[in-house]
Every structure is written in structure tokens, then in C-alpha cells.
Amino acid sequence: MTDISMIDAAAARLKGHARRTPLLSSPFLDEIAGRRVLVKAECLQHTGSFKFRGGWSAVSALAPEVRARGVIAYSSGNHAQGVAYAARQHGVPAVIIMPSDAPRLKVDNTRTLGAEVVLYDRANESREAIGARLAEERGLTLIRPYDEPQVIAGQGTCGLEIAEQAAEQGVTGGTVLVPCGGGGLTSGIALALEARAPGLKVRPCEPEGFDDTARSLAAGEILRNPRMAGSLCDAIVTPEPGQLTFPILSRLCGPGLAVSDDEALRAMALAFLRLKIVIEPGGAVALAAALFRPDQLQGDTVIAVATGGNVDADLYRTALERFGTP
Amino acid sequence: MTDISMIDAAAARLKGHARRTPLLSSPFLDEIAGRRVLVKAECLQHTGSFKFRGGWSAVSALAPEVRARGVIAYSSGNHAQGVAYAARQHGVPAVIIMPSDAPRLKVDNTRTLGAEVVLYDRANESREAIGARLAEERGLTLIRPYDEPQVIAGQGTCGLEIAEQAAEQGVTGGTVLVPCGGGGLTSGIALALEARAPGLKVRPCEPEGFDDTARSLAAGEILRNPRMAGSLCDAIVTPEPGQLTFPILSRLCGPGLAVSDDEALRAMALAFLRLKIVIEPGGAVALAAALFRPDQLQGDTVIAVATGGNVDADLYRTALERFGTP
Known part of the structure; x- marks a missing residue:
């Protein structure tokens, strides 16, 4: 199974090929969230996602x-x-x-x-x-999308970077919010942080109504989504947590958070206005949770992963039309 | 006057405060341009611009x-x-x-x-x-916007990063296209590259009808724009090149390139689709020149600076409506 040595090995193979994506911030987002918000911009990765x-x-x-x-x-x-x-x-x-x-x-x-x-x-x-x-x-x-040890290891390299970049900004404790579908990225980041930044705790974020991971973590067993269609956050809607990822999530992560489609769209518009990055709805759920679930978070710093930016122009225009005016 | 030692000193003062913005690329943009395109994403800098x-x-x-x-x-x-x-x-x-x-x-x-x-x-x-x-x-x-030695030195730190990041990607020769208003960024980058990457040559990019720098470089003397209003690229419309910047531009840069407002909007939409960054019209003129002026460029690599991303949602929606479908 994936462990920190596999993640380190994946990082060595990715060196010079994957981008070290920036950890962004804006005083405007800090103000909305009521705490410091750092955004890992994986939408800037090759092919527009982690x-x-x-x-x-x-x-x-x-x-x-x-x-x-x-x-x-x-x-x-x-x-x-x-x-x-x-x-x-x-x-x-x-x-x-x-x-x-x-x-x-x-x-x-x-x-x-x-x-x-x-x-x-x-x-x-x-x-x-x-x-x-x-x-x-x-x-x-x-190549399975998440239930595959080398895929989890590859996604874990994002966690290595978060550990380094957070430390560069003086952050060694806090919550790391990760958009969660099958759990490959969430579990990979959790393994990397367990080894390199144990003060940073991962919480998975999902769309409301498709929060199989949050419910599974609460129940202590894998539960399915009642349906697969009907979310704007389609990129992170999966039937259930993975067989390989769920044990990692259970050991290291939680509890999960869920946001509405409208909150995801509003987070997309705020990322446009304040960070100048393009995020897709599924990639925005962690930022949405960071901004709009202040009472469910602890501490003075939250890190949100913006996982991808592959959104159709029509939907993006809708997000800006509805939420693009500060 | 600004020189490489002032730029190095500015870099030391900026360390830990300014972001080292990424140098992005996409195979889709390379295909449009007919050569490799690297984009220095200064829209991701604090406050959304260089x-x-x-x-x-x-x-x-x-x-x-x-x-x-x-x-x-x-x-x-x-x-x-x-x-x-x-x-x-x-x-x-x-x-x-x-x-x-x-x-x-x-x-x-x-x-x-x-x-x-x-x-x-x-x-x-x-x-x-x-x-x-x-x-x-x-x-x-x-604090003058461009005719100020310490401002030019600060903008020059972007050139130091371009020299380093281009070398990391194996690029030591080629053209660097820079959106040009008063010339602070263009002259700062040119000074930095003269010292650190002399194979990279800077060419200023402007909106058509507001190409005071291109015309001034061609004439060998400072010429004014005939008007100041009427360009979507308002962020880079200035009356004329600066008194401090023009001698640097004359010595190190040129010839200038000019693109239309529609080309700037199309470049914005392509940056949305392919790079997942938000660029304002004035910040997109260099990318537009890289993509849509292939016959005016030489070599197999072009670097375009995307200078800023502070654009109103309404105008951005227009760019996506007109040019956001691949």
C-alpha cells in the first residue's frame, strides 16, 4: 500500500514534469472567512488538475x-x-x-x-x-482513478508541497480542506502530511447530497451516494469511497464538510476576483467550505486545495453573472 | 539609474513578500502559435498584477x-x-x-x-x-508608476525570475513579449535579461491605435498617443513612453507589436481554457501577440508576460461568450 516512501519516490519521478503549484492568498478572502485562507492552486497543474x-x-x-x-x-x-x-x-x-x-x-x-x-x-x-x-x-x-497505490502516491506529492509551502509561510498547524471524490487526492495528501506536517489535518469536502465520504467516515463503513447525477460538481461525484482510500481516510481524516452548488459557484467567482485562477465547481468545494463554513472550522489558518479548472465557459459565465460583483 | 545591482537589491527586499509566479504552458497554445509558448503568470502576483x-x-x-x-x-x-x-x-x-x-x-x-x-x-x-x-x-x-528607478528595479525582479525559469526549462534564447504602458516592467525585464539571460530579447506589446512605444522605438524619439480613451486595454494606455524608461527600451528592446482589442479578448479566453488563469485585456496583449502574430516572431520559443488579472466580471463574460468555445 501507499506510504510516505512511495510518495517520495513518485515525487522523484514527477520532478521536472509536474508543476510545483503556488499556494495563493488574498486579504479579501481572509476577511470573508474570518481566518487566514491559503489556496493550493492545483488548477494550474498540467492538464488543469491535480x-x-x-x-x-x-x-x-x-x-x-x-x-x-x-x-x-x-x-x-x-x-x-x-x-x-x-x-x-x-x-x-x-x-x-x-x-x-x-x-x-x-x-x-x-x-x-x-x-x-x-x-x-x-x-x-x-x-x-x-x-x-x-x-x-x-x-x-x-490506471484506476483513485483505488491504485501509485495514483495515490502521485496525488500525495501535492501534500509534500503543501507541507513545504505552509512551513515557508510559517504555518505548521491547521486544517487542510480537500475536494473529495473517490479519495485518491485526499488520502495521498493525508499520508504526506502525516509524515511531514503532522500539525496539518485533512478534512474532505463534498457537494451536498453527494457526501458519501463524510457519511462513511461518520458511520465507520463505506456508504454509497443515493444517486450519481444532479450535481454541478460532477468531477468529484463517485459512487462511494475507494476500497484502498477509505481505510486511509478513516485513520487520518475528517469529519467531512459539504457545500451547496451555489456556494461552489460563489467560491469560483471569488477565486476569479481575488486569486485570478479558474476553478471548476468540484474544484471549488474546499474553498467554499473555507469561506462559508467558518463555524465548522477551528484555528486561525485554513488551507484549501483548488483541485481543477476544467469548466465550460457557459457555466463559468453563469457563476460570474450571479456572484461576480463584489 | 536602474541597473542590475539595483534589481538584485530589490529582489532581496521582495524576498518572502512577492510571489515567484509560475511560468505556465499548454500544448494547445503551442499548437495555435506554431511554436512553444511560455506564459509568466504575473496575474497571480499579490493584488493581481506585477x-x-x-x-x-x-x-x-x-x-x-x-x-x-x-x-x-x-x-x-x-x-x-x-x-x-x-x-x-x-x-x-x-x-x-x-x-x-x-x-x-x-x-x-x-x-x-x-x-x-x-x-x-x-x-x-x-x-x-x-x-x-x-x-x-x-x-x-x-511613487511614480514607471518613471522611478526603484519601481523599474522592482519590476525587473520579474525578469530575474524569467531568466531562472526559462533556464530551468532549457530555454536560453528567444523572444520575451511584454505588455507595455509607460515601460516600467518592459525596461526592468530588459535590464534583468541583459545581465542574466542575454539570449532572451524583449519586445513591447501594445493595443492597436495606442502603440506609442512601438512608434517611438521606430522613430528613435518619444512620440505620443493621439488619444487616451477607447481601448479595452486601459491598464496599459499611457500618453507616451517614460523619460527614464525610453532610453532603456531604445537600447535593449524592439521592435514593438500591436494587437486588436478582439485579439486581446481571445487571448483572455484561451488563458481561461488552457492555463486556468484570469487575465485582463491589457495583460493579455503579449499572449495575443504570441498566438496571433506568428509571422512577426522568430525562433521556436516565445515567452509572454501575463501582467495582470484585474478585469470586471462583465467584460470577462463577454470575452468568454465570444471566444470561450474551443
């Missing part, structure tokens, strides 16, 4: 002769782009299985990054089954 | 007893915010003179950053005269 870290980590960890046959991934979009770009940079083929209702931008981007895209019906088909069949037929290696 | 560098440099260079009486600045917005925030961080008062037609966001931001804002009529009043009078009355030190 998923490049896990994709690169997994692809680079394969034996060369295995890697040469290619990789396959299923994803609502960001994992797909991360894996596709990592495969292209390694010069190997990538097949990506995406839901037919994924944002067009994500589908187009993934194709332009050199991957073959296979679409499936989210309501009636199992992406896992499709992935397993294609992997067997073509000799491809399946 | 101007914080010059503001901090100038305020921090004052003798403590002079600084304690306060500073005053005139600006279309970004310089105001940079000086206001630098003054607040130093615990000294700031008075900012702004045109009455400046974007409301910039006026509000400057007030919220703790400055006293004095508005003037851009068409009928001289901001220089107002600034000189207030400075004398209150014992304030005037």
Missing part, C-alpha cells in the same frame, strides 16, 4: 515493456486528461473511457492530447466492466 | 522616517493596488489618485486595501499636478 500527478506517477512506475503496450483509464474527465498527457509524454498509447454526458471540453481535450476516447452511458453501463474488457483485449494496463 | 513588485520595491527603499509619513501614487488601477498593499504591509498611509472612469473593482479594491482614493477627471485634469500638490501638503512621497 490528476496529472497520479497519471504520471502510475505511467512512469510501469515496467517499460508493459508501458509500451499502452494504458487505459476511465474518468469523468480530469483523470482522463492526466493519464492521456502522461502517456503522450511517455510516447505510449492511451485509451480513455468517458461518460457520454461529460463536458464537451473534457472530451475534446482528451482526444487532442492524443488519446482514443470510448464513451459509455453512465446510467446503464459499468465503466469498470468496459475497462477490464478493453484492457484484456489489447494488453493495456488499467 | 505592480506589487514595483510598489513594494519603492516603499521598502524609503528611509523609515520618510516612509512613516506615507506615500502617494497615481494610477489607472494596478499600480494603485500594488502601492496600497505594499504601504499597508509596511504599516504606513497611502493616498491613491485614480481616474474617475477606472473600473469600479479597482477603485473598491484599492480602498479596501486601506488607501485613501482621490478621483480625477482623466480628460480635463493632470494627475501629475494633483499628485505633486497633495505630496507637498501632507509630506507624502510620490
Whole structure:
């Protein structure tokens, strides 16, 4: 299983390939939150989300002769782009299985990054089954989006950077809020911080109505979301916490926080106004929790991870129309 | 006058206060430009533009007893915010003179950053005269937006970072495109690169119809813009190149490039889609030139500085509505 030595090894493989994304802040956001807010801008990572870290980590960890046959991934979009770009940079083929209702931008981007895209019906088909069949037929290696030790290790490199950058700003204690889908990033960051900044505690953030992780942590067992469609934060809606990630989350993280779609849109608009970064709804739930759940947080500093920025222009315009005037 | 030792000294004073902004890229932008495009994201600097560098440099260079009486600045917005925030961080008062037609966001931001804002009529009043009078009355030190050696030195620290970051990416030769108003940033970067990366040559970028610097460089003498209003790129519209900056620009930079307002808006939309950063129109003219003036550039790499991101939500929505669909 993933541990700090695997995360360190992933960091070594990612060096010179992944960006060290900045830890941003604004006095305007501090004022809203009533405490210091630091934002880890993973939307500035290659392909517009932290998923490049896990994709690169997994692809680079394969034996060369295995890697040469290619990789396959299923994803609502960001994992797909991360894996596709990592495969292209390694010069190997990538097949990506995406839901037919994924944002067009994500589908187009993934194709332009050199991957073959296979679409499936989210309501009636199992992406896992499709992935397993294609992997067997073509000799491809399946790169799971979160329940995969090397992917968790890659996402954990974001946690190493948070530990370093927080220390550079004099922060050694506080809460780290992480948008949580299957839990790959959340568990990876939690493992990295456990080793390198034990004063920083991770809390997963989710959309209201799709808070499977928060409810699972509270119950002490894996619980499912009652439904999969209907959230603007589609990038982080998964059926349930992962088999590999949940034990890590249980040991190190919680309790979870949940925000509304409107709060995510408002956080996106504030990131536009005050940080000059583009965040997608799912990538904004941690910032939204930092800003709009002050009573559920402790301490004078909160770190929020802004996980991705792959949002359609139409939805972004809506966020600015509704919340873009200070 | 500003030289590399002044820039190094400014960098030492800025250390731990200014952000080392990232040098971003996207394969999608490379494809449009037909060459590698690296974007120095100064919109991620404190207060949303590179101007914080010059503001901090100038305020921090004052003798403590002079600084304690306060500073005053005139600006279309970004310089105001940079000086206001630098003054607040130093615990000294700031008075900012702004045109009455400046974007409301910039006026509000400057007030919220703790400055006293004095508005003037851009068409009928001289901001220089107002600034000189207030400075004398209150014992304030005037911080000029570009014709000020310590401001040029502060902006030059952006050039030091470009030299380092380009070398990290294996780039030692090519063109550096810089949005140019009065020329403080352009001349500061040019001085830094002359000393630290002489293979990188600076070319100023301006809005069409407001290309006083390009025409001045071609003529070998300072020429004025025929008008001051009518560009979306208001942040970089100045009457003419500075008395201190123009000799530096003449010696080290050119020829200038000019882009249309529509091209600036399209570059803003592409920065949204591909880099996940927010750029204002004036801050996008260098990226626009990198993308849409391929025949006027040489070499296989171009570096574009994205100088600022302080744009009203309404104008940003227009840019996305018109150019936000890939």
C-alpha cells in the first residue's frame, strides 16, 4: 500500500514534469472567512488538475515493456486528461473511457492530447466492466482513478508541497480542506502530511447530497451516494469511497464538510476576483467550505486545495453573472 | 539609474513578500502559435498584477522616517493596488489618485486595501499636478508608476525570475513579449535579461491605435498617443513612453507589436481554457501577440508576460461568450 516512501519516490519521478503549484492568498478572502485562507492552486497543474500527478506517477512506475503496450483509464474527465498527457509524454498509447454526458471540453481535450476516447452511458453501463474488457483485449494496463497505490502516491506529492509551502509561510498547524471524490487526492495528501506536517489535518469536502465520504467516515463503513447525477460538481461525484482510500481516510481524516452548488459557484467567482485562477465547481468545494463554513472550522489558518479548472465557459459565465460583483 | 545591482537589491527586499509566479504552458497554445509558448503568470502576483513588485520595491527603499509619513501614487488601477498593499504591509498611509472612469473593482479594491482614493477627471485634469500638490501638503512621497528607478528595479525582479525559469526549462534564447504602458516592467525585464539571460530579447506589446512605444522605438524619439480613451486595454494606455524608461527600451528592446482589442479578448479566453488563469485585456496583449502574430516572431520559443488579472466580471463574460468555445 501507499506510504510516505512511495510518495517520495513518485515525487522523484514527477520532478521536472509536474508543476510545483503556488499556494495563493488574498486579504479579501481572509476577511470573508474570518481566518487566514491559503489556496493550493492545483488548477494550474498540467492538464488543469491535480490528476496529472497520479497519471504520471502510475505511467512512469510501469515496467517499460508493459508501458509500451499502452494504458487505459476511465474518468469523468480530469483523470482522463492526466493519464492521456502522461502517456503522450511517455510516447505510449492511451485509451480513455468517458461518460457520454461529460463536458464537451473534457472530451475534446482528451482526444487532442492524443488519446482514443470510448464513451459509455453512465446510467446503464459499468465503466469498470468496459475497462477490464478493453484492457484484456489489447494488453493495456488499467490506471484506476483513485483505488491504485501509485495514483495515490502521485496525488500525495501535492501534500509534500503543501507541507513545504505552509512551513515557508510559517504555518505548521491547521486544517487542510480537500475536494473529495473517490479519495485518491485526499488520502495521498493525508499520508504526506502525516509524515511531514503532522500539525496539518485533512478534512474532505463534498457537494451536498453527494457526501458519501463524510457519511462513511461518520458511520465507520463505506456508504454509497443515493444517486450519481444532479450535481454541478460532477468531477468529484463517485459512487462511494475507494476500497484502498477509505481505510486511509478513516485513520487520518475528517469529519467531512459539504457545500451547496451555489456556494461552489460563489467560491469560483471569488477565486476569479481575488486569486485570478479558474476553478471548476468540484474544484471549488474546499474553498467554499473555507469561506462559508467558518463555524465548522477551528484555528486561525485554513488551507484549501483548488483541485481543477476544467469548466465550460457557459457555466463559468453563469457563476460570474450571479456572484461576480463584489 | 536602474541597473542590475539595483534589481538584485530589490529582489532581496521582495524576498518572502512577492510571489515567484509560475511560468505556465499548454500544448494547445503551442499548437495555435506554431511554436512553444511560455506564459509568466504575473496575474497571480499579490493584488493581481506585477505592480506589487514595483510598489513594494519603492516603499521598502524609503528611509523609515520618510516612509512613516506615507506615500502617494497615481494610477489607472494596478499600480494603485500594488502601492496600497505594499504601504499597508509596511504599516504606513497611502493616498491613491485614480481616474474617475477606472473600473469600479479597482477603485473598491484599492480602498479596501486601506488607501485613501482621490478621483480625477482623466480628460480635463493632470494627475501629475494633483499628485505633486497633495505630496507637498501632507509630506507624502510620490511613487511614480514607471518613471522611478526603484519601481523599474522592482519590476525587473520579474525578469530575474524569467531568466531562472526559462533556464530551468532549457530555454536560453528567444523572444520575451511584454505588455507595455509607460515601460516600467518592459525596461526592468530588459535590464534583468541583459545581465542574466542575454539570449532572451524583449519586445513591447501594445493595443492597436495606442502603440506609442512601438512608434517611438521606430522613430528613435518619444512620440505620443493621439488619444487616451477607447481601448479595452486601459491598464496599459499611457500618453507616451517614460523619460527614464525610453532610453532603456531604445537600447535593449524592439521592435514593438500591436494587437486588436478582439485579439486581446481571445487571448483572455484561451488563458481561461488552457492555463486556468484570469487575465485582463491589457495583460493579455503579449499572449495575443504570441498566438496571433506568428509571422512577426522568430525562433521556436516565445515567452509572454501575463501582467495582470484585474478585469470586471462583465467584460470577462463577454470575452468568454465570444471566444470561450474551443
